[in-house]
Amino acid sequence: MIEFVKRLVLLTILFIAVWVALQAKTSAAEESTIDVTLARAAIKGYMISLIHNDPILDPNFYLDATVAESDEAKILKSQTITGYLINNQRWIDGTIYQVNITLSPSGDSMTAYVGKMLGRWRITGLVLDIPSMITPKATEAPVEMPSATMVSPTSAITPVTPLESEYVARVINYGLNVRTEISTGSEIIYWLEYATVVPVLEKDPSTGWLKVQTPDGQIGWMSSYVEYVQVFGSDEEIPPLPTATSIPMPTPTSYVAMSTPTSYVSVTVPAMPAVEPEAVSAPIPAAMPAGGSYLILEERSGGGIYFINQDGTGLRLLAYGMDPAISPDGQTIAFASWNPLPEVRTIRLDGTEGQAWEVGNKVRSPTWRADGTQIFYSYNEGGKPGIDGGSHADKYCKQFDENSPNFLYDLASFQLPDRAIEVEVLDKPYRICYKVPPYAYWFIRAINVATNENTPIPSGLYSYSPYAHPTNNSLLFFTNVPGIVIYNFDTQSHIPVTTDRQDRAPVVSPDGSSIAVSYYQHDHWSIHVMNFDGGNRQMLTETSLTDIALGKSNANNAAPAWSPDGSQIAFLSDRNGKWELWVMNADGSNQRSMFQPGVLDNINFQYDGMDERMIIWR
Template sequence: MKHLRFLGLILVFVIAALAVPSVFAGAPTGGSPDDPLMVTGTSQTIAPNSSLWFYFDYTPDTGAPTFGGRLGRSSGKPLANVTVDANGVGGLALSIYTPDQAVNWLNDAATAPVGRGTPFVDVLSDSVTHDLYWSGGFNKPGRYFAVVTNNNSTPVSFVLTVAGETVQTIPPPTPTPSPTLFVPITVTPVPTGTVQGKFVFQDAIGGTIYTASDNGSKPVAVSHGIDPSWSPNGKQIIFARWDNTAPGVYIANADGSNERIVFTSPRARSPRMSPDGTQIVFTQQKKDWPDAVWKLGVVDIDTGVLTEPQCSRLCFSPSWAPDGKTIYYDDPTYGIMATDKTSGAPWAVMGPHGMYWDTAKNAAMPIEHLPPTSSAMISPDGNRVAFMMTAQDHWDINYVAATGGSEIGVTKQDVMLYVFYNVRISSGAPVWSPDGKQILFLSDRNGKWEFYTISPNGSDLKQVLKNVTDTINIKYDFQHERVIDWSK
């Protein structure tokens, strides 16, 4: 019997040894434009006196409005905004290559790039906020390249980001019908289920707004706009609109009737009604890139009087704590933040923390950057903040205590799919159930964006609202969208 067990173990390791090379042998090294790395927005290390090639996809202007804090332009072609941050370590260079230049580089490594990065100085604080920065637009679509070069004699840790209205750094999921999606027999399928309550959602940024329930009935189109949400009593919907005639923050009855504008703003996002139903918090764009500023606003529904709570530079996805005074939001630069609606400076709920060893300085240095976060929302009891965060090549749902601390993971990758079959699953746009016991979110685990619920401890994952996603295609752009909201 012992011999049989031993032979069984040998067989397992042999199978694993045969499978692993097929998965990892072709992993990119970043050594050339033929072998570029993905831009993940996370910290990585570059060897001394070497270069790493990273790719990003760029498309021409689609005519759609510009969204997001760092994604934008004032006029002309949409911009690709590239930053390198190395906690002040010098000796790095950033070069940008077009597709044609990359081909030429393969024949002649002396081929000049279309642009080079320089330090980015914040005009408000007169300080360097990015070690290297480049911004520009291109005349045609294609795969472009950012090359980071380390001219030091020691390794350097850095974070590379590429953002823009028409920039794609992580390949979007390719919709495939669920029955044809390859799922190994070792993977436990996600069960389907139903949830109680009613839902308001958008099919795309600026698209159609629907209401629905999870009883198999057909969703009902009630309006159009951005980031819909429910009033506390579930009788009204709140949303933003960016059209050319009357952009701003809107309220309407749940069936779309009696629609009216509450506050006029050319670039408002993520409106949400206060617990007592008298005010609406939202974020609005104050400045465009490269000095993008998004600030919070609180408007009194009856009087239209605007209050602007203190917040950081890029204030997205605001939500009300149960006290009706504290507002939680996320800032891609600082992490999860909170502020008082009337007075006082904002404070960090979850920001960069910990130390790393800087080999160039031969010293321990504080970590100054978080992986990008988005779509923060406080729970109904005010104890936890759910949000999404990048994890190398995908997004996951996390939460953090409202009083502060480190993130706690909620969703996770399937190990078999991730390691052996190179399948990455992204999850995003989290919202809490009315009782705070579940998180509703989007995921592309079936090859297209669909809705799922999960308990905050990561258990009880199930697919819901199939009556919605079987009939309506949900478009998700990773631009701080409030895709759906849940009411009793």
């Protein structure tokens, strides 16, 4: 009996030891799986922030402080990255997770090392194997033009029966390429136009690209970026796209511009005391800009719009509003106003004979057609507001129940929204928190000045800052995420000029041969110029080596405007600590203050990076 009890005790102890060992092994496996998920979430958050490259996204959130200051991190932030592919990943020593990544569109590679620091997973090391990044490519931009042999939905094609699929995707950009492989460098097989719906056959888990069937039956891959496509269940009713083709347009009213701001102050700016600056006369500057005879200046969005002679004399307030544009005959200004109603307004240089077209939606960036018969503008309709309808990002947290039998599966299969920012992975309880910033849909329309007819211009959901070609009635430039496009009214087609989402608010030179843009360069605004077709890009403004050596931060330079003869560019710069009016030669040389000190002292310029058009030079 005693021997039996001993054996029973030994068996019990052995069973308990085995059970404890198995439990420890199971817990270790679960912990390892969780750690993999959280490490991958940190990598994905970092890559998304690099792809968006937007002022509100901060890639450093995912980096250890030392790594954030490294040359590798700075080089990556200076690049144009449109996608990524994870090639392989593994644990190094149980605490550091290594991920090898191929970047699009360059095809270059990088390796990231992720570790847990202060309870949060961060990138603790970056290694670049990128020959093309030895010299930062900030002044380069890929230009992607549809192939001349590409099949278009408007071409004659043989209808095919769509393959059965669980999901379908609808194009909401002005157009989207379908390619043979998951790479922006692979062959283009089809150009999907705006509003085209295609069946989704597969989604790549690493890049998010979609495998689709084109209308002519070909199978290829396309981006699933939220600003390009919308995805729906195949049995789901697809809502119509907002086109706003029937905005009521009342007969324009006449008005005389007043010298007080009460009728024109934009709702986007806090109310400020109405002080009309006194006209200031000044001696002709020693380096007086050549070309036109006067300028129209916007102080800030919704602020004063001023006239000033090129020699610095005759400063006077014209109106309150935003984004002024001068008519081809140089006599009438169009501008946008949101108060008391969203309107496109015109006013003559002497402050009289104005008209107002109530457009029913927020409006920006009016621009005159070359023959003066139409005014194009961008307007807002639809989108997602922020918290309480404001501009703050909504915060979400997805919590995972560690007691659920599906815990590991739920955690591993969770997908962040494409627009997610400030991603944070936390444990005990396990949760992934992130923010989704608000966004708005913007389209392009045209007003016929003589008949008051208001018509839509084909554009995607994110179309901003139109600018009419100064001599060709058939061409209209505008920002259409992710770059700049030209709409040709004769062929009714869009021509991509750039595919760099940092190109903002294009302005065309008087002879139509060149384009200048405000470009968001990592952490500051700079001015780039390029040929009509997007080639020969040059960065004209940059912080000098002397200032860098002295530890000065990069200055902002934005809102370019061509001189009437195209030989110079006026722009705003905060290199002296506040926004001021500057001028330079068209090649970027001889940068200097445009007027003598004191001429514009009563104007407090403010550029907010919202595609403002603040200078017109005639």
